[in-house]
Amino acid sequence: MARVAVVQIPGVNCEYETARALEVVGLTARIVRWNEPASVWSEFDAYVIPGGFAFQDRIRAGAVAAKLPAVDRIAAEAERGKPVLGICNGAQVLVEAGLVPGLHPGRVEMALAPNRAPRREGYLCRWSWLGVTPGPGSSWYARNVRPGQVIPMPIAHGEGRFLTADPEVQERIEIENLVLYRFVAPSGGRAVRYPFDPNGATLQAAGITNRAGNILAFMPHPERATWLRQVPLELKNAWGESRRAAVGNWEALEGPGPGRILFQSLASNLLSPSAEGARPGREARS
């Protein structure tokens, strides 16, 4: 049984649906408050920092939460190879804490800046299209994604633009394929303009990993696309067709949505027999 901590920082608001999304793929999720004792954190096999507005986005989204002792402890567990997923505000926390891209561990090498697409700024809540570029994070977070697969997923952020002012970091992110998930056009081609490129992020990044691939800062909300019933009827692709075909069919509506693939990937790793035996921190619970 793999246990995942869903970190409840004051101001996050997606912890319950994130926990449900983890449970549906066979993981055991527990919502863990940010101020739990130090000893609690090592008990888990993985960590998810969910979306929301930690500390009301005061100073900057993620800035205050990144300084929490809990984030230090999660970083230490990540050092041991445990996976850490930051969703939306959670991604902002990971970037502000210097865990992503983590080229020089601990150093802050990026920002999640306010959205900036031509003639469109500010908060944006809509469905977007994602493609995967294989990289060190593929095994943890995109294991079940087929080559060329386009995954629709909702975004909801005002500060989702991955940005670095360091050309060396930019180059390394590109060379080392740390942009695991990118915003793409519905066809799978490059997102060259709004709305397919919704926020102007560098390299159209929607999700960036660290070099080891076990930490992912992911701006879209997979927990809002984990069940078919969450897919909008008007979505123009196979997922939309499935959703329209499922109207009135409760069983079908409770089937998987496109975002579940990310949680399934995490679960495939955590629940594999080899992971069960070799998981770091296992001894701490026994």
Place this chain on the structure above:
Amino acid sequence: MSAVLLVGLKITDLSAWTALETGRRLLEPGHTLSRIAREQLLLFEPEPGGKAETFERTLGEAVRQSNFFVNPNKERYRFLTSSERGESWSPPDSAWGILSRVREDTRDDGLKARLLREHPMPGLGAIRRAKVWWLWSRGPDGTPAAPYFRETLGELRDQRHGLLVNPHAETAMLLHGATPWSRVDRFLIQPAPALRAAA
């Protein structure tokens, strides 16, 4: 010369309060931080070759008599025309400041378009935005120890160093003592320096 509007909260500024609480946890023993305050700065530039006097009167009325820039129930402001602002900008008593701006163009064209729609004023070229954090600090020697506090609370470097400015999205300058407005103007108007050259 440009006109300047500084807007801050007169109710409790929870962002500044959180910055104070978070910042204190980053300090080494012997360093104290007694207060942080925050203001938004808007710089009103004349059109190229023009003078700020051509629009300042209308702009001043818009600031004072409409609620376009300021919600008087919660905010206070200082509006300084190009002649009123003088040669230099001095921090509040005993304070020093960190002025930050986005790395990209600081002009807010959307704000300008809305302003001109509601308050037509020929001669206004651009509105530029920045943010200032005022800090009241003391080092072990009793001085404000601005270099130490800037290092610890200014540009973010890692989990222990930096808080108020993420240098990948923003750039900052120190406001210690009287700072010539011409320097502030240049800081807002010129392209941001490269990350490693920022000072």
